[in-house]
Amino acid sequence: MDKALKEITPKSEDFSQWYTDVVKKADLMDYAPVKGFIVIRPYAYRIWEFIQADLDARFRATGHENAYFPLLIPESLLTREAEHVEGFSPEVAWVTIGGGEVLSERLAVRPTSETIVGAMYARWIQSYRDLPVLINQWNSVVRWEKSTRPFLRTTEFLWQEGHTVHRTEDEAVREAEQQLEAYRGLMQEVLAIPAVSGVKSAGERFAGAVETYTLEALMGDGRALQAATSHFLGQNFSKAFDIQFLDEDGALKYGWTTSWGASTRLLGALIMVHGDDRGLRLPPRVAPIQVVIVPIGKGGERAQIVEYCHALKKRLDPSTRVMVDDRDEFTPGYKFNDWEMRGVPLRLEVGPRDVAAGQVMASRRDGGAKFAIVSSELERAVSVVLDEIQHSLYAQALANLKAGSWEITDYQEALARDRRGFFYGDWCGEEACAAHLQEETSMTIRCLPLGLSPALTGCAVCHQPSRHRVVFARAY
RNA sequence: CGGGGCGUAGCGCAGCUUGGUAGCGCACUUGCUUUGGGAGCAAGGGGUCGCAGGUUCGAAUCCUGUCGCCCCGACCA
Numbered sequence: 001m002d003k004a005l006k007e008i009t010p011k012s013e014d015f016s017q018w019y020t021d022v023v024k025k026a027d028l029m030d031y032a033p034v035k036g037f038i039v040i041r042p043y044a045y046r047i048w049e050f051i052q053a054d055l056d057a058r059f060r061a062t063g064h065e066n067a068y069f070p071l072l073i074p075e076s077l078l079t080r081e082a083e084h085v086e087g088f089s090p091e092v093a094w095v096t097i098g099g100g101e102v103l104s105e106r107l108a109v110r111p112t113s114e115t116i117v118g119a120m121y122a123r124w125i126q127s128y129r130d131l132p133v134l135i136n137q138w139n140s141v142v143r144w145e146k147s148t149r150p151f152l153r154t155t156e157f158l159w160q161e162g163h164t165v166h167r168t169e170d171e172a173v174r175e176a177e178q179q180l181e182a183y184r185g186l187m188q189e190v191l192a193i194p195a196v197s198g199v200k201s202a203g204e205r206f207a208g209a210v211e212t213y214t215l216e217a218l219m220g221d222g223r224a225l226q227a228a229t230s231h232f233l234g235q236n237f238s239k240a241f242d243i244q245f246l247d248e249d250g251a252l253k254y255g256w257t258t259s260w261g262a263s264t265r266l267l268g269a270l271i272m273v274h275g276d277d278r279g280l281r282l283p284p285r286v287a288p289i290q291v292v293i294v295p296i297g298k299g300g301e302r303a304q305i306v307e308y309c310h311a312l313k314k315r316l317d318p319s320t321r322v323m324v325d326d327r328d329e330f331t332p333g334y335k336f337n338d339w340e341m342r343g344v345p346l347r348l349e350v351g352p353r354d355v356a357a358g359q360v361m362a363s364r365r366d367g368g369a370k371f372a373i374v375s376s377e378l379e380r381a382v383s384v385v386l387d388e389i390q391h392s393l394y395a396q397a398l399a400n401l402k403a404g405s406w407e408i409t410d411y412q413e414a415l416a417r418d419r420r421g422f423f424y425g426d427w428c429g430e431e432a433c434a435a436h437l438q439e440e441t442s443m444t445i446r447c448l449p450l451g452l453s454p455a456l457t458g459c460a461v462c463h464q465p466s467r468h469r470v471v472f473a474r475a476y
Numbered sequence: 477c478g479g480g481g482c483g484u485a486g487c488g489c490a491g492c493u494u495g496g497u498a499g500c501g502c503a504c505u506u507g508c509u510u511u512g513g514g515a516g517c518a519a520g521g522g523g524u525c526g527c528a529g530g531u532u533c534g535a536a537u538c539c540u541g542u543c544g545c546c547c548c549g550a551c552c553a
Binding site for chain 2: 007016017020031035087088090091112141143145146147149152153157159206225226227228229261262263265294295296297298299302328330331332333334335336337338349351352353354361438442475476
């Protein structure tokens, strides 16, 4: 009866297979000829464009501008900041031949751009009057990962990386925090994904950062996904790249820098947080098609009904993204399943009975029975329902986050729950404990949530005195 | 890098044990009938069986080598 189940493996049976089925069947991606690379197909790319548009507006509103820095970075530049090199060099791809000749210096395909941006900033900044520098770029980076998964971890991925320089430490820290807040806003208001804001432990910090702020979201299988990060880099990079300015007091000082990024991994989060056994469920604000109208009719009346559907679409344009599925070669039942798999938030069915009654039948992708909308109410009703779906998806995700969050005093309690979820516990602050935990359970410290103090129940690993409240989880 | 799985039509697979001129389902094309939860009938098109050697009268099938991909771990956005 439910033939969607024929094509998509149920989440409960095999979450990983479910994810692969959904990304393939909903035409979100395809595997590229080179291992670890994927093609982002139009439907998924459109979602990415909505994410870009929203983030870009937030960045602009806080004074940032877009620019573009080169793909290739000379080895000598990449290796200038010690921790940074150590962190990234294992996964860098190198260009060694150009124009048929072996290059005198290897060129790295950027794994991230702090180094080349830093080198350029050093040339552009002389005075405190040149600060702050607030630049973002939309690009792709390459990290040669051992194991890849569509959207979640691919060798090349699309993202934005912001790079800023500030006159004071305080201003740079505030910048890093402000950008984290921009990401949180995107996730909550647009992607309908709740997340835990926090800072990374020293062991989990970005290579070369003083502080890494993170947003950790809980996926449907109880694993954590780092959705976006924002780094306060202190003066590590300004010292490595000589980003100095003459301050008002006549002293030559190093700038304080930040960097922050969010990637197409957010698409993976979107799929895993909202999807169900029938496929995708897209929040209206990022749905390429928000409303699909399916005409139902046979023989001579069909043409008339299709025309009627197009008239309805016209009424809803341009405030809503509407599609009339007037394909002749598929039955209504096929179309219902097809659009459900693709996550379209709202479906309107129009048959002869509806035309006669002056109404349409509506079906929400976020659950519930079909209901009728009186034709004269259409514009208002669609707008209200889309808004409700946006909020209900967030509410469902928030409920899942809460249901998957546990307070523990010993990490064994997490094992009892099969390590599924966010486990809030105390930590002594020793990396040895974090390492031991990872060894034993493959769980890591996802973050030290902002605003939480230790419960003073002792480290959940070694039971020595508590220093921090942390979230333990298995991560993607 | 360890473990597992798989390479045969666009996709999913069978055929391989026991060698004999390549098959099924879906998809695709055309026509007719259909359309309120994945339509039916009919007629079609499409494959150097991952690659390279070898054995043999003859290899998708047996042997050797090789390449690639997927999944699960460890490392990482």
